[in-house]
Amino acid sequence: MSRDFYTTTLVSVSQIFFIKQPVTGLLFLLAISYNAWLNHHWLLLFGALIATLVANSYAHFRRFDGDMIISGLYGFNGALTGLALTTFLQPSQTLWGYLILSAIVSTELTALFTRSLRPLAIAASTGPFVLTTWLALLLIDGLHLIPAITPAITGGSVADTITQISMSQLMAACISTLFNNIAQVMLLNNPISGAMIWLGILLADKRAALLLAFNVTGITPAMTSGLLGFSCVLTAMAIGQVFYIPSWRQSLWSLVALLMTFGLVMTAELWFKSSLPLLTAPYVITLYLFGLIHFLWQKFRRFSPKS
Structure with a gap:
């Protein structure tokens, strides 16, 4: 694999915070890795990486704007989608198929949002990620394909906290x-x-x-x-x-x-x-x-x- 491949992957992750730096992307992946280790949930890291690679590869396949691909502007929505699905859905054999499909959808939506919002000088940003994840969760939950995970927050009342x-x-x-x-x-x-x-x-x-x-x-x-x-x-x-x-x-x-x-x-x-x-x-x-x-x-x- 070429150096550009690794650079584009890291930059895609760093673009979650509007940054185009491979070192920043590497630190972000370390943050995901630490969270995965802490929660014994390594699917989180693998989901983010696979979705990023799928999003970038699909963007190349569709011959979308090369500068946007290299800048990570297609991959970061894929990365977020991978993080979301591995966070909210329980592990299963079919999870990876839905994750790959969702990464492809997020890439298509990124292209659509970019074309539609460009005349208004508005960036697509994480809009494609939100829409893709909502559609995926609604479809999977509606068809009872994969059980969902419901994260819980525990703590005292506001008065106790203050x-x-x-x-x-x-x-x-x-x-x-x-x-x-x-x-x-x-x-x-x-x-x-x-x-x-x-x-x-x-x-x-x-x-x-x-x-x-x-x-x-x-x-x-x-x-x-x-x-x-x-x-x-x-x-x-x-x-x-x-x-x-x-x-x-x-x-x-x-x-x-x-x-x-x-x-x-x-x-x-x-x-x-x-x-x-x-x-x-x-x-x-x-x-x-x-x-x-x-x-x-x-x-x-x-x-x-x-x-």
Whole structure:
């Protein structure tokens, strides 16, 4: 296998956090490996790798944009899909067939989303991953093909969490929240993996790493597990730096986007209980909406009469 093959695979994994660096991708794989070892669930690592390889190979087969393939922009949705299916579905002989098929679907959807959103200057981002995973879980559950795994969160009440905590415990909870939020973007459930991911981001982009350091969302059990804040992690990076020119004005928009993302998460948690996991849907909705607003604003400024 050529060096480009390994580089594209690593870059595909690193693109989960908008980064095009093989070293960062390697650290991300180490984070997945640690989580797999910790939970005795090595299918997580194999699922991510296989789905990434399938997505990139299929993109080559379909002769999609070569620069996008090399940049990992097809593979990362495949990687996330592989992580999701091996997280939410129990191991079985047929799991790998559904995983391969889902990786192919995510690649087709990435191409479709990219073509459809390009005129609006909006990135497809993780939208294809969310849609593919939802469709796969609905189909598999509806046909009773593979039993699902229901992750559980345990912990005391919010009042207990707030009243029975010291300053040192508060600091530890904030750090744990930060790294859990980062880890949960890749559906990992421990702060050590989150710290590895953050280190990979730091090596590639110090500003992005510092931006994430402020993404501490709370100390209640659900928040410290990262389940309420991980969409905010992606929003902070995407709106605050990746897709727009950083500035003080953009920082304000980033704050608004963070509040909107967190509001969407809380709304879904409180009012729209579903067997489907939220995944990064709140982030995707926020990104697409802000992209549309930005596009319309630019159009308005271009065609508005000059005073």
